[in-house]
Ligand SMILES: Nc1nc2c(c(=O)[nH]1)N[C@H]1C(S)=C(S)[C@@H](COP(=O)(O)OP(=O)(O)OC[C@H]3O[C@@H](n4cnc5c(N)ncnc54)[C@H](O)[C@@H]3O)O[C@H]1N2
């Protein structure tokens with residue numbers, strides 16, 4: 001492990017990490033088995049529409065497909081020669097004075113050029129079951145017809161490499177006849193926790209023991225970032241045991257996250273194990289919390305992010321460094337969340353020489369306002385107050401105080 005002597009700023013450290021990330025190999029997935037499994041995957045190639053949308057001219061309304069010219073002298077009686085419900089492939093021939101019942105989404109007969117809505121006919125009162133219908137209004141050509149290709153033409157690019165397959169995008173690609181998609185699915189991530197004081201939540205606690213919560217935090221933050229099935233491993237504070245786990249997890253995952261044990265303490269085994277890893281770098285980043293960072297590539301193959309053990313420090317480190325790297329692995333076009341401006345609802349003390357990353361709750365109104373979720377002077381361990389956090393305020397290094405009404409830059413994690 002190499003150790004940078006000089007403290008680095010957030011952007012420099014993040015850029016160094018991102019430079020080490022290689023995008024995962026893309027996979028070509030047949031979607032005949034269904035699209036749902038692809039939700040959250042990231043496109044590795046652009047996708048064009050296989051056919052026009054809509055596929056064919058179809059009715060926008062329930063009513064009667066007519067020849068517009070027949071309605072010129074409305075009200076006019078037209079002979080109903082049949083019905084085209086949605087799903088029907090029938091293309092009836094229409095003679096002058098004839099029409100067909102048609103339902104929303106059904107193909108417009110080639111001989112028709114407009115739709116008279118049922119509301120504008122005698123069927124609105126008399127019902128559908130008639131041989132002759134009176135159309136009460138003049139129906140101009142094209143009225144209530146959804147034209148083939150008016151949404152997307154065949155060959156139009158529908159989605160681009162680097163975009164996430166959201167519900168909206170997946171349904172669009174399914175509608176456009178996609179048969180194979182080239183994607184990157186979520187990286188395989190393991191979470192490794194160490195710490196002799198940690199007990200499973202719910203267990204009785206003796207003095208000196210606390211509930212282990214960082215695995216829940218990390219797995220949850222991963223899930224909120226689209227990585228559902230993280231492997232969680234609890235390991236005793238023992239150099240050989242941690243070494244063995246890192247070797248196993250590093251060979252079977254794309255990234256390993258750990259929390260705790262990176263400080264200078266006598267029992268900080270993670271630091272001691274990683275010291276033997278040539279591809280791992282320790283850094284002091286000018287942020288508060290989250291100053292001690294340790295990351296790089298394990299000899300076993302995976303990226304490792306050894307985060308500080310304090311829960312809020314770990315969460316901040318995840319947001320600022322891990323999440324962007326995992327997104328880069330998956331080929332996301334945007335790896336950082338956009339930042340917003342918010343107005344400080346109350347004042348708080350800043351971190352002076354370091355950028356302060358303080359968990360906040362938002363107050364919605366004509367202007368977005370925020371207030372700290374934890375005490376500004378003791379952020380890193382305040383797991384309780386952090387529970388209400390919806391995002392972070394990023395207070396630049398150099399600021400000593402935020403006053404009520406000041407504008408601050410914020411990252412929003414939860415809507
Ligand atoms: N002499 C110094 N001491 C410390 C320094 C320093 O520069 N010099 N840095 C402080 C800062 S800043 C941080 S951050 C922490 C980083 O320490 P570690 O990464 O070694 O974390 P631990 O000591 O293992 O734990 C810190 C804290 O977090 C609790 N913890 C750890 N894991 C979990 C878990 N899975 N679930 C819940 N809570 C967890 C642990 O009990 C400790 O309270 O070092 C400072 N010290």
Ligand code: MOO
Nearest residue numbers: 289290291313380
């Ligand atoms: O930098 Mo530590 O992460 O403050 O608590």
